[in-house]
Amino acid sequence: MGDSGSVAPRIASMKTLLGLIAGAGASYCIYKLISGGTLRKSGSRKVVASRGNKGNSVRPDSLLSKVSGLDVVCPPNDASDVMTQQSTGDLEPQHLKLLLTRLKASNSTPVKCRLLVTLGNAAAFTFNQNIIRECDGIAIIGGFLSDSAQEVKVQTLNVLNNLCMNTQNQEQLKVYVPQVLELMEMSPVNSDLQLGALRLLTNLSVTDKHHHLLKDAVAPLLSLLVVGSVSVQVQTMKVLVNLSSNPDMLDDIVQAQAPTSIMPLFDTQMASPVLLRLLTFVANLRAWRPSEQVAKEQWLQRDSLFRVMLDQSSEFNRRLVALLSHPDREIQAQVARILT
Numbered sequence: 592m593g594d595s596g597s598v599a600p601r602i603a604s605m606k607t608l609l610g611l612i613a614g615a616g617a618s619y620c621i622y623k624l625i626s627g628g629t630l631r632k633s634g635s636r637k638v639v640a641s642r643g644n645k646g647n648s649v650r651p652d653s654l655l656s657k658v659s660g661l662d663v664v665c666p667p668n669d670a671s672d673v674m675t676q677q678s679t680g681d682l683e684p685q686h687l688k689l690l691l692t693r694l695k696a697s698n699s700t701p702v703k704c705r706l707l708v709t710l711g712n713a714a715a716f717t718f719n720q721n722i723i724r725e726c727d728g729i730a731i732i733g734g735f736l737s738d739s740a741q742e743v744k745v746q747t748l749n750v751l752n753n754l755c756m757n758t759q760n761q762e763q764l765k766v767y768v769p770q771v772l773e774l775m776e777m778s779p780v781n782s783d784l785q786l787g788a789l790r791l792l793t794n795l796s797v798t799d800k801h802h803h804l805l806k807d808a809v810a811p812l813l814s815l816l817v818v819g820s821v822s823v824q825v826q827t828m829k830v831l832v833n834l835s836s837n838p839d840m841l842d843d844i845v846q847a848q849a850p851t852s853i854m855p856l857f858d859t860q861m862a863s864p865v866l867l868r869l870l871t872f873v874a875n876l877r878a879w880r881p882s883e884q885v886a887k888e889q890w891l892q893r894d895s896l897f898r899v900m901l902d903q904s905s906e907f908n909r910r911l912v913a914l915l916s917h918p919d920r921e922i923q924a925q926v927a928r929i930l931t
Contacts, residue, residue, distance in 0.1 A: 682713050684722050691728050700740045707735070707746035714753035720760055729754060729763045736770050741784055744774065748787030755794040764795065768804045776811050781820045789815075789826035796833035802840050809834065809847040813896075816869075817852045821862045828868035835875035845879055845889060845897040853899065857910040863919050870914075870925040873900055873907075877929055 687710070694706040710732065713719040723729065732754070735747040751767070754760045775788040792808070795801050808830075815827045834840050856869060876896065881889065889897035900907050914926045 682719060684726070687713060687719060687722050687728070688726050691723070691726055691731050694735075695731050700743055703735065703738070703740075703743050704746050707732070707743070707750050711746065711750040711753055714750055717757065720754055720757040723754060724757070724760050724763065729760060733764070733767050736767060736774070741782075745783045745787050748774075748784070748791055752787070752790050752794055755791060758798075761795060761801065764791075765801050765804060768792075768795065768801070772805075772808055772811070775808075775815075780815075780818055781823050785819075786822060786826060789823065789830065793826060793829045793833065796830055799837040799839070802834055802837050805830070805834060806840070806843045809844050813847060813853065814850050816856060816865075817850045821865060824862070824865040825868065828865060828872060831872050832868055832875065835872050838878070841876065841879040842881075842885075845876060845881075845895065845901065846892070847896050848894050849896045849899040851894075854906055854910065857907065857914065859914065859917055863922060866914075866917075867919070867922055867925060870922060870929065874925060874929050876900060 690706055690710055690713075694703060694710070697703050697706065710723070710728070714723060723732075729751075732747060732750050735743055736751075738744055738747070748771075751764060755764055771788045771791050775785055775792065778785040778788065792805065796805060812827050812831055816824055819827060831844075835844055857866070861869075879901070886897075889895055890902060892898060899905055911926055911930060915923060915930075917923055917926070
């Protein structure tokens with residue numbers, strides 16, 4: 592009959608061995624793809640990732656599948672194609688650690704961008720936000736704000752923006768405020784880099800805990816309003832509205848220098864999303880109640896926001912009255928709030 596009791600353990604051992612071999616193969620596969628390397632199949636053809644193609648794919652439960660969410664295929668001749676990342680919510684701590692390790696070691700701009708995109712998608716989930724912080728990932732990622740490649744800095748800001756949706760992470764992210772402000776001011780106007788910096792400042796200013804770090808940013812933000820695109824103007828106003836909602840910031844805001852061309856922004860031709868936020872900003876400033884002495888000192892500063900927007904004799908008040916006929920009812924309501 593044979594010894595049936597000894598057959599089962601041998602079969603189990605073989606399964607375990609096969610599992611280890613398969614696991615090692617998947618780990619090597621993700622290592623090569625993340626590092627920008629290639630896997631060869633059938634001689635000279637390279638294995639890379641491509642969206643929407645069918646082919647020789649890795650197992651759906653492999654490490655590569657968890658990180659990229661994409662099949663690994665053999666396209667005809669496109670050796671320059673690289674792994675495309677997509678959002679995944681089920682990454683495990685070891686996957687995030689692997690991504691951070693490869694990011695820290697990489698010298699390739701395309702590879703860094705690829706890894707940052709994956710980390711940014713992962714950071715859309717609270718659990719991953721915590722894991723990245725606990726793995727010292729914020730410091731690793733934040734270091735790429737100084738990268739020489741603009742596209743790397745853009746992707747870095749995208750990751751930090753998602754990580755910023757976590758109050759514990761904000762405590763570590765606040766150290767990057769000076770760098771982010773510099774990027775906002777020194778980047779090409781209306782660039783993705785400038786928009787990314789503004790978005791991060793918006794997220795950091797949602798609560799008033801870090802507003803004091805942005806005291807010197809009011810004047811540059813006001814300057815952006817008169818030169819930026821609608822997207823930049825909207826994002827700039829989000830930051831200014833957040834800051835002006837904090838009574839402790841009003842003294843600093845009203846003293847900021849106003850651009851000479853800020854008045855034309857208060858016009859019926861201005862994009863409604865921008866104008867509505869501008870009026871909300873002014874309404875917040877109107878809640879400022881200085882002492883008589885402070886008000887007198889501010890009035891003497893001809894270019895200050897106080898003199899331009901809060902002085903009853905300024906051109907601003909005439910423009911407000913004209914905006915009462917604006918077709919947008921929200922704008923009408925905000926104007927009425929300011930005038931009453």
